[in-house]
Amino acid sequence: MSWTIIQQSIPVFVQAFWLTLKLSFYGIIGAIIVGLIASFLRYFKVPVLRQISAAYTEISRNTPLLIQLFFIYYAFPEIGIKISATAAGISGLIFLGGSYMAEAIYGGLQGVAKIQVESGLAIGLSRGQLARYVVFPQGLTLSVPAIAANVIFLIKETSIFTVIAIPELTNTALDQIGLYYHTDESLFVLVIAYAIILIPLSLALTWLERRARRGSFGN
């Protein structure tokens, strides 16, 4: 392992590092929005849309991201939908992450103690008010740990973007190996780069989890 080689490859990896963060960010924000919508459809038992969201959740959770990406990037153009690799990657991450976020959020909403709902009904809240003032504030807090776990999971999944040639971290490392045969150095920088993103994040999320638990009611 040579430090000079590592130093020389740093600029390329820094670029890939920001790209990984950017793609993860859009993917995660999108996934949370999809997750909120899907879990609300289920929670409010909206007819038809609820079944569609349940089917979506099952399909998305039980198939690999790699195949989802191949489908979006290689198969969709054949039926007339052409998008860039980056757009395909982000859409794939949203498609996958949306269902995981939906499960996390719905799990939180279900975790709200029954007595809270009953008390709300007893003081005459409507279903909308009950959701707005009682269930969501508590339920969303309860779902924070699961959402946090999904955030880390989704960032790691961006490594699969390499199969559609998005120059994120993993792709860049493979590129370096292919170009210069600097296998050890490239893999070393790659692992370090993921550690730089994920270790502080997982510590921050543990802290957030503890905060959220303090916010929960009655226990």
Added chain:
Amino acid sequence: MAHSGINILFAGQNFTRLLGGLWVSAKISIVSLVIGILLGLLLGALRTLKNPVLRTILRLYLEFFRIVPTVVLLFLFYYILPKNFNVNLSAQIVAMLVFALWVAAEMSDIVRGALISVPRHQKEAGMAIGLNGPQLYRYVLLPQAVGLMIPATINLMTRVIKTTSLLLLISVMDVVNIGQQIIEANRQVYPNGAFWVYGLIFILYFLLCYPLSAWARHLERRQNNNA
């Protein structure tokens, strides 16, 4: 269009080849799950012991496999074993090794979680009737913890099956790799082959994973109702 695209799936040996590729993925999943779960049971039990050195080492092992994405783990073993340790394994064996170690890491956390949630008085009662350490695990703690581990273990299985889709990256002839070959070979005759081949692979993975995850959810719900 002279050919309907779906025929690409049934032309020549294509369908049997795809199923053959699926079998390679299944074989790798099964071998790594069996080895990984057994190793994970052992590591999980060790993590409940009070030895701080052992606990730190096992914790670091778990965190390493959690933080590094699976694709990267595959590359690490695929490139570094032959180059730096002169160990030349076939890509399939490398895949089994990586997946087994990864499953063992995840499993150790599941096992530890289940073991520490067995009520304390069970352990104390076991000690009171004079069971030694291994007997305590064998007759008291593990049998009660197994039920708690099963849903999470089934979910881990579906994760492993889904992750086998990455094997093409280290050139294992899995279902995705064979699918790509079929698409390339038939580019002239079936220009929209990708839609059908990837569509079929999509469905195949779904058929493998959906029953497992539905079963896990069923077991979880039953446990919650009993609790």
